[in-house]
Ligand SMILES: [Zn+2]
């Protein structure tokens with residue numbers, strides 16, 4: 001029992017004394033560089049699936065660079081911090097510089 005507990009600790013905390021801050025595994029994706037889409041028709045735009053809120057007419061949304069789906073800029077930014085793919089179709093976001 002004690003041995004198992006120790007093993008769990010080792011697995012969960014990769015290396016004692018190693019700071020995680022220096023290494024970021026997920027590449028940072030700049031949502032600001034995604035194409036902006038002006039919402040001119042609520043019904044055709046639908047809603048942002050991240051927060052489930054309908055796009056407001058006259059506001060700006062962000063379109064994914066690799067698919068036609070659009071989201072609120074804040075929503076997709078948060079989403080991409082943990083998942084590098086489109087919430088709807090799961091296509092990977094390609095990094096473009
Ligand atoms: Zn949203």
Ligand SMILES: [Zn+2]
Pocket residue numbers: 064067068069086087088089090091
């Ligand atoms: Zn998509």
